[in-house]
Every structure is written in C-alpha cells, then in structure tokens.
Amino acid sequence: EAQVTQNPRYLITVTGKKLTVTCSQNMNHEYMSWYRQDPGLGLRQIYYSMNVEVTDKGDVPEGYKVSRKEKRNFPLILESPSPNQTSLYFCASSLRSKETQYFGPGTRLLVL
Amino acid sequence: GIQVEQSPPDLILQEGANSTLRCNFSDSVNNLQWFHQNPWGQLINLFYIPSGTKQNGRLSATTVATERYSLLYISSSQTTDSGVYFCAVEGTGGFKTIFGAGTRLFVKA
Numbered sequence: 001e002a003q004v005t006q007n008p009r010y011l012i013t014v015t016g017k018k019l020t021v022t023c024s025q026n027m028n029h030e031y032m033s034w035y036r037q038d039p040g041l042g043l044r045q046i047y048y049s050m051n052v053e054v055t056d057k058g059d060v061p062e063g064y065k066v067s068r069k070e071k072r073n074f075p076l077i078l079e080s081p082s083p084n085q086t087s088l089y090f091c092a093s094s095l096r097s098k099e100t101q102y103f104g105p106g107t108r109l110l111v112l
Numbered sequence: 113g114i115q116v117e118q119s120p121p122d123l124i125l126q127e128g129a130n131s132t133l134r135c136n137f138s139d140s141v142n143n144l145q146w147f148h149q150n151p152w153g154q155l156i157n158l159f160y161i162p163s164g165t166k167q168n169g170r171l172s173a174t175t176v177a178t179e180r181y182s183l184l185y186i187s188s189s190q191t192t193d194s195g196v197y198f199c200a201v202e203g204t205g206g207f208k209t210i211f212g213a214g215t216r217l218f219v220k221a
Contacts, residue, residue, distance in 0.1 A: 035211075040213070043198065058208055059210075099143065100145065103154075
C-alpha cells in the first residue's frame with residue numbers, strides 16, 4: 001500500500017531533550033516536507049526537500065533540523081525542544097514539487 | 113510571500129444542504145490542492161486543481177487562476193463531511209507550500 005508513515009504518533013518529552021520524528025514514504029517520491037499545525041494557524045511548512053541531499057527552509061524552520069540521506073526517509077530533528085514546539089506535526093511527500101502531496105497520519109508532540 | 117485566505121471560517125449545515133467554500137490567493141500559483149481534515153486529524157486529498165474544474169462524487173472544485181481564487185462545492189452534505197477544509201498553494205516563484213487557515217464545517221443530522 002502506498003503510504004507515508006510517521007513515528008512516533010504521540011510523544012511527550014521535556015524541554016531540552018533531543019528527539020527525532022521519522023518520516024518514510026514508499027512511493028519513490030522526490031519531494032518531501034514537514035508541517036506543523038497549531039490551533040487557528042492552519043498548517044505551516046517547516047522544511048522541505050526537493051531530493052536526496054537537497055533541503056530548504058519553509059516558513060517556520062527555527063528550532064528544527066532535517067536531513068535527506070535516502071530518498072524514502074526525511075526525519076525531523078528537534079535538538080533542544082521547547083514548549084512552543086508543542087504541536088501536531090505532519091510529513092508529506094509528492095512525486096515532484098508542485099504535484100499532489102500525500103500526508104502522513106501526524107505526530108502529536110507535547111513538550112513540558 | 114503568497115497569502116491564502118479561506119472563507120467562511122466556520123459553517124454549520126443541515127444534512128442534505130449544499131455549500132461553497134472559497135480560497136483566495138494573492139499571487140500566481142503552480143499548484144492548488146484541497147484537503148479535508150477529518151475529526152481524527154487525518155488529512156485527505158480531495159483535489160489537485162491548479163486550474164479548471166474537477167468533480168468527484170458530491171464534491172467538485174473550480175480554480176480560476178487568472179482571478180486568483182478556487183471554490184469547493186459540497187452537494188447533499190452528510191455528517192461525514194464534517195471537519196476542516198484546507199486549500200494549499202505553491203507559488204510560481206518557489207517551492208514552498210502555503211496553507212489557508214481552513215473552513216471548519218459541521219453538518220448536523
């Protein structure tokens with residue numbers, strides 16, 4: 001089944017403890033992206049990747065890192081999480097930029 | 113950057129009613145998508161529609177790129193249509209995706 005998977009689905013952590021949210025797609029898509037969703041603000045793009053080893057900032061990249069070492073994986077790294085990073089995170093992929101994006105199930109993160 | 117505005121912000125319908133949701137964008141786009149976020153938080157693709165008209169069952173969408181707006185039509189609404197509807201665009205000048213704030217729809221039985 002073609003899909004985008006994210007792990008973990010739910011995470012509670014404390015301020016400053018590094019964490020990684022994984023994202024994987026099995027559709028051989030070139031374009032991958034991370035979003036955060038906060039009440040009243042819709043979804044905002046954090047980082048995107050056009051292909052392996054090609055990443056760029058979205059609208060809210062501060063406090064996040066990404067890497068794209070393999071085509072199928074695009075992990076989101078929070079080196080030192082803070083409470084304002086408490087949010088619902090989505091990973092998405094598309095065959096190429098400017099084509100239909102498919103979203104993962106989301107990861108709910110609470111930073112205490 | 114591109115601004116995306118959706119209206120109305122909230123909508124309550126009686127089951128069986130029709131509705132039109134609007135998405136305005138401030139600049140030229142290469143990509144426009146409509147999504148439905150169900151009450152469990154899942155984002156579901158509805159349409160990829162940078163221009164023209166598409167239909168899928170009770171849903172249809174029209175994008176008039178030259179006038180910078182898109183419309184999503186829901187006919188004979190059902191309770192399962194409840195949730196939040198988002199439009200998202202990618203501008204011609206870059207590769208970022210910008211979402212509107214969404215329209216929250218509640219369909220009463």
